Amino acid sequence: MQRCLNCTNTSDFVCYCQSSNLTLCYKHASSHFVHEEIYLIPTLTSHRKIQPLIDILNGKKKKIKGFISQAEEIIGKCINDIHKAFTDIETKLNQCLSDIDNAIDKLKTLHFGKAEKYLAVHSFLFQENADLLNSDMVIFQQKYVYIEHITKKLFKVFSTTETLSQGISLCNLDKEFYEKEIERVKIQQKEKILRKTNNSNDDRSIMKSNRVKNRLLCDNFNGEANKDYYIDHSLLYSDYSRKITRISYTSTRFTDNQFEKIVQIFKNYEKIKSIEIEDVISNEYQFTIFCEYLSKVNYLKVLCLSYNLLGDANIQLLCKSITNMKRLYSLNLFQNLxxxxGCIHLAKILSTFSNLMELDLGYNNIGPEGAEALKQSLPQLKLLEELSIDHNQLLPEGIMNIMIGIHTLPHISILNIAMNDGFDEGGLIIAEYARYLKCLTKLYIDIVTSADVKQSICEAVMKSCKVICTNDNDRVVIKRWQLD
Structure with a gap:
């Protein structure tokens, strides 16, 4: 038996990557695993492991077959549940068709001066009911796209035997895997060095990575050592990992040089779906380079820029940068200027976000003119579920513009329109249009609204809607959810 070139161990491999054959033990052969010319030399010791290894693999086969049976059972149950749900809905829709046919027949037999039952015929002829009939009688919940997306992730299989079953001489097919493993070890070594050189006593976990959520968090790191430590770690991980999908910065002030590195982190993580920057941007330069980054990406789904004191000029620049984000479903501009x-610039591009479900414009200085612009764009956001435009300066005129803009949207479930100097006149406008919002579950209004107006609002909304009166200091629920 030949010996390893680097120690006295029996050689397990021979590599023909050089002119002279290299005989190596398992310990010293790792750097040659990516070579096509490496071969395994079975030894007496390794030969004795063959039968136990076969037994282990047979056990794995049995376990995998069990997983397959379990998956088939779960999938079968899901299919049965879906079919049952569809059958129930089909029955209800057929009943709707029957009711409509009966109504048509009764309307055809209606003659001038001849009395008919009011509930059977006449209720269709009045204007308020005609408005309801002009709206969609059946609303499909567009969730199947999301379901299809998560269905592909129900089963996650890691195969480690694909190349091994084809022979050890074809290990070059796993070249990428071995290169990443070597790089991972290097990163671990660099991280240990960073921890040793870091003077901060804080033991904070800046990186969270698991099977459910992968995110980088930076919360209130205002010590220079902390910020440099965080940036170095983030850049280090970004050289290797591409799995980070969410990055969040809160109440942290960076220098321009540090912020340039932050933007570089964004560029390195190519799978970011959510960026949350709250009370972070310090000046025009930082916001400009951030917008330059935004203009080159189109895969963001969540963008939060609250508490950054962004003015109208900043919003104009932002609007030019995010027009290509067709997948955006949450935009948060809370507590800015x-x-x-700025609202007019924003309204011009809102229609491009066809998937937008959440919009927060609270605590700004939007007035009736801005609300007039939003009235034109809000009806195009067919999937919008949550709208917050509280603590602005809408006045009754602006409140009316907002309510007109959203009263035809089928999915609005949360509306916060409190603290806009609407008083009783604004409250009556809310009561007039809130009755069209059939999916509304939470409505926030001014606490200073009179009792009569509050009562009108409570009577106008659906039974399932909770009405909440609020101001800067207090919050009172005046109508709770009711079930039939």
């Missing part, structure tokens, strides 16, 4: 001009 947006006035009518």
């Amino acid at each position: 947006i006035s009518n001009a």
